[in-house]
Amino acid sequence: MSDSLFADASKRLEEAMKYVAISDDALEHLKYPKSSLAVSIPVRMDDGSLKIFQGYRVRYDDTRGPTKGGVRYHPNVCMDEVQSLAFWMTFKCAVLNLPFGGAKGGITLNPKELSKMELERLSRGYVDAIADFIGPDIDIPAPDVYTNPMIMGWMMDQYNIIRRQITPAVVTGKPISMGGSLGRDTATATGAFYAIQIIMPKFDKLPEDTTVAIQGFGNAGAWLAELLFTAGYKVVAVSDSQGGIYAKNGLDIPRIRQYKTSSKGIKALYCQDTVCDIADNQSITNEELLALDVDILIPAALENQITQENVNDVKAKFIFEVANGPVASGADKILEERGIYVFPDILVNAGGVTVSYFEWVQNRSGLYWTLEEVNQRLRQKMVEETEHIWKISQELAISMRTAAYVHALHRLGEAINAKGTRDYYINGGMS
Known part of the structure; x- marks a missing residue:
């Protein structure tokens, strides 16, 4: 178990536990599926x-x-x-x-x-x-x-x-x-975009002065790249599983997306082509993309992309996790010591599950919302929780990841404790 992904994921709680008064019952409950x-x-x-x-x-x-x-x-x-x-x-x-x-x-x-x-x-x-x-x-x-x-x-x-x-x-x-919801297919990217828009002004970073590299050009990565491009961010590099492309002065993201989704890119259910086939940009590997000197690095592919082996190659000032678990726990501390801000997956990529919740609500009620209503509700959720976690981070002087887990543990602990804990039973119930 010590070498497992789950063991690594569980380490995220260790730091958060220092800042949460949570019952032993709740901790025991959360150890196992x-x-x-x-x-x-x-x-x-x-x-x-x-x-x-x-x-x-x-x-x-x-x-x-x-x-x-x-x-x-x-x-x-x-x-x-x-x-x-x-x-x-x-x-x-x-x-x-x-x-x-x-x-x-x-x-x-x-x-x-x-x-x-x-x-x-x-x-x-x-x-x-x-x-x-x-x-x-x-x-x-x-x-x-x-x-x-x-x-x-x-x-x-x-x-x-x-x-x-x-x-x-x-x-x-x-x-x-x-019965699907409008906005669900782009929700992960849209939620991440809202998080970036909330966070970057706190560091006095304007879109036109901010360079971005995105690892992963699937649905979430590609749509987020276009949202950032449209908002004025300079997206200088993107990659998929086969490799990536880089342009110092910024990429034409709509053109790259069109290439990926055109007849020469997708002829079946899954894309057979790769973004690195576009010849008029410099080809780079996924590893080289992670090491680019950019303001924002967005891992939007798979887990464990930044580890203790390559963490010192990372030059980005801000990392927004759109993939699940792209930064291994062993790399977290090193990034923090180097002054690199990591905004965690359990916040940044939560737009997908949030709009899935909206879809579930719409299915249960039989009432369906417009795209504007969906995005407005999503933005409200992302703004509220991002600001709350930022406040915890600042007040306790802890990383945004630890703050997110502190925030979640409070809510999980309250729900678990509501069913009764050791103290509740030992101390005589409601008395």
């Missing part, structure tokens, strides 16, 4: 062969409400990763004060190697395997790495078939035509 499920998913492939895929779903904590979390399709998916992501989701929901606990799911595969029909059979097979583990009042899946609205639509439809009823609130991130 509520339930974990591993399933085998048989899929008939297009060539007639049968292939078994390994799937997972972890519900970490449901003290504050039904659990919530995405489903990722990736070769590195394993129980340790899924449990860690569910742990982070627990705190993310508490940070944004959502009535959810944390969950996560995934299937171990390279989705780019499957046809659309194989992906559909796999997605429906996953729901067949976990149908008794999920539900609108139990656990609500959503998109994550290499999953999208179409895949969420397949999952919801399969759940409907199994239950013999229409249950749109079982899954969020669905197509709009199936």
Whole structure:
């Protein structure tokens, strides 16, 4: 366990515990996931062969409400990763004060190697395997790495078939035509953009004087790049899994996004091309992007991108975590000692789960909001919680990550304690 991602994720609490009066019962409760499920998913492939895929779903904590979390399709998916992501989701929901606990799911595969029909059979097979583990009042899946609205639509439809009823609130991130929320597909990026807009003026940084590098040009990274570009920030580098591009005077982000989404970039469900094929910009590696001398570095790909091995190469003054867990715990202290501000994933990328909550609310009520209403509500949430965490950070002289965990622990501790603690029972109940 000492080398696991979950053990590394759990270390985030150690520093926060110094600043929170939380019961032993609550601490004990948060050490372990509520339930974990591993399933085998048989899929008939297009060539007639049968292939078994390994799937997972972890519900970490449901003290504050039904659990919530995405489903990722990736070769590195394993129980340790899924449990860690569910742990982070627990705190993310508490940070944004959502009535959810944390969950996560995934299937171990390279989705780019499957046809659309194989992906559909796999997605429906996953729901067949976990149908008794999920539900609108139990656990609500959503998109994550290499999953999208179409895949969420397949999952919801399969759940409907199994239950013999229409249950749109079982899954969020669905197509709009199936009950999805406006703004959900861009929510992670939009929430991160709001956080950046709230934080940077505190350091007297104007957009036109601020350089940005973004690792990860998937849905969140690409949309955030365009939002920043439109707001006047100088986005000088972006990358995807194959490599990246750099331009000292700034990149033409709309052109790069168009390239990625044009017919020469996406001809199937997943993109086969890479941003580094655009010839009139300097090609760089993902490692070189992380070491660029920029104002803002945005890791928007996968976890553990900045570790003790490469942390000293980082030159950015501010890091906004759009990916989950991109900075390893061992690198945190070094960045702090070097005066580099890290704004944590459980705050910065919480726009996705926040608008998933909005989608769930809309599904349950049958009343649907305009895009303007969704973004206004999201901005209100992000401003309120970012300012609250900034205040904790300043008052206690602690990092924004520690402040976010302090904020979340207060809310989780109160909810757990409300069910009764050792002190409550030993001291005679309500007396």
